[in-house]
Amino acid sequence: MNTDMDKIRKSSNVALIIARICKIFCIGMAILAFITGVLLVGLNDRINEELSKALQAGESLPELDDMGMLLGVGNRLISRSDDFGITLGVYVITVGVFLAILSVLMHYISKVFKEIKEGYSPFQLSIVKNMKVAFVIITVLSLNSSLLIGALIGFSLWCAFCIFEYGCELQKQSDETL
Numbered sequence: 001m002n003t004d005m006d007k008i009r010k011s012s013n014v015a016l017i018i019a020r021i022c023k024i025f026c027i028g029m030a031i032l033a034f035i036t037g038v039l040l041v042g043l044n045d046r047i048n049e050e051l052s053k054a055l056q057a058g059e060s061l062p063e064l065d066d067m068g069m070l071l072g073v074g075n076r077l078i079s080r081s082d083d084f085g086i087t088l089g090v091y092v093i094t095v096g097v098f099l100a101i102l103s104v105l106m107h108y109i110s111k112v113f114k115e116i117k118e119g120y121s122p123f124q125l126s127i128v129k130n131m132k133v134a135f136v137i138i139t140v141l142s143l144n145s146s147l148l149i150g151a152l153i154g155f156s157l158w159c160a161f162c163i164f165e166y167g168c169e170l171q172k173q174s175d176e177t178l
Contacts, residue, residue, distance in 0.1 A: 016113040023106035033096030037089045044085030108134040123167035
């Protein structure tokens with residue numbers, strides 16, 4: 001049994017390191033996205049001026065179809081917009097918000113792995129509480145793609161949460177027995 005817990009601690013340590021790296025990366029990219037978005041909004045007049053010069057010279061707008069995944073901002077909205085810088089800036093700021101939410105998610109995931117690594121059992125109430133917060137964030141983020149997919153992910157994570165809650169109850173009974 002001790003060797004199994006050692007394996008769990010080692011793998012939790014690796015996952016903790018990866019989660020911390022992802023959290024730092026998401027924070028850095030979120031800050032960069034916020035700064036870029038604010039700059040784009042601030043430079044809206046300059047961007048529109050350069051864009052109108054390019055269009056008058058016969059150049060076409062770049063293809064922006066893939067850009068609309070997060071906000072639904074598609075090529076039609078941007079090509080019809082008089083405020084290209086503001087539209088693009090809002091999109092980039094929204095990406096920054098998404099990355100900030102991901103960094104919060106990675107924070108809670110890293111707390112789970114840290115407590116598993118340092119604890120005597122993965123079935124502790126503090127771990128389950130952090131998992132609950134992470135599961136709610138994952139469910140809300142998955143609702144962005146589709147209501148059905150979000151619901152399926154939410155119910156699956158709820159099942160895992162219930163299993164861990166039951167494991168906590170069994171761990172508590174086991175600790176009281178000893």
